[in-house]
Amino acid sequence: AQSVTQPDIHITVSEGASLELRCNYSYGATPYLFWYVQSPGQGLQLLLKYFSGDTLVQGIKGFEAEFKRSQSSFNLRKPSVHWSDAAEYFCAVGAGPYSGGYQKVTFGTGTKLQVIP
């Protein structure tokens, strides 16, 4: 069965510092990987996704993620964090090559990001 592990429940970074959120997945074939952000009272917003091709994926809001098959990881990064990035971040893995990867999507438990001045 597919699964996603986000080992960090809570991370605190200073504004302007770099950020890396960890995500490890388990999936038997080529994974379809996603990062979502959830701000308080807001719905989930897709930051970026990886289906194939270049393993370094650029997303919205200055985020990027790198797919490393050998490590079963898809870590999210941002070079300089802004106070508005404080939110909860979810990594997800999808099954099925013929639905844009949204069939049977499994989400991780999330990482809460706190940004301090």
Place this chain on the structure above:
Amino acid sequence: EAGVVQSPRYKIIEKKQPVAFWCNPISGHNTLYWYRQNLGQGPELLIRYENEEAVDDSQLPKDRFSAERLKGVDSTLKIQPAELGDSAVYLCASSREESGDPFFGPGTRLTVL
């Protein structure tokens, strides 16, 4: 364009009572999802619709949960009767087609006392 609309945003009920959530997807979006998000967890898919057809309801607890999307637009998710363990945020999402990126609504936070 307007986003996914969900109502109510908050609902508090006593156990054994019925409750219903409503979702209005983005106009033109044929695919609709209902997810449940327990506290401290990621969302879990309950049901997925393609137009009015429920194409994946394998995770829907059918003894007490039901859903409908009669005209392939709005959708309602119902719980009857509610249990304490049903306290969660219920998220609706929609996409233009099954291969499209889903857009999520703000969710309905249900508290069962």
